[in-house]
Amino acid sequence: MLTKTVRSRFDHQIGETVEGCKILERRVVIPPDPVEKRRGVYDYLVEVPPAPEKPQARSSRKAAASSSTAQESFTRATPEEIGGGVIRRVPSR
Numbered sequence: 001m002l003t004k005t006v007r008s009r010f011d012h013q014i015g016e017t018v019e020g021c022k023i024l025e026r027r028v029v030i031p032p033d034p035v036e037k038r039r040g041v042y043d044y045l046v047e048v049p050p051a052p053e054k055p056q057a058r059s060s061r062k063a064a065a066s067s068s069t070a071q072e073s074f075t076r077a078t079p080e081e082i083g084g085g086v087i088r089r090v091p092s093r
Contacts, residue, residue, distance in 0.1 A: 002050070004046060009040070011042060012042070013026070021046035021047055021048055023045070026042060027043045
């Protein structure tokens with residue numbers, strides 16, 4: 001089980017969901033102050049759902065694509081290679 005800590009200004013209870021994760025523990029960092037109309041700050045220890053496994057077909061296609069691009073190399077053409085040698089500037093309107 002993977003866990004992470006999420007800091008929030010919203011008051012949630014244990015068992016609720018925050019950022020798509022289930023809250024396991026709750027800790028008050030800064031208590032709310034109703035006189036100054038200030039929210040509290042809370043740390044939640046949440047259970048992170050396991051990441052979905054990626055299909056192998058995508059990774060094999062990606063590997064094939066990266067190997068084909070590694071074989072080819074492209075460089076930018078220099079002005080001499082382009083020809084003309086003269087750069088013409090268009091006056092502004």
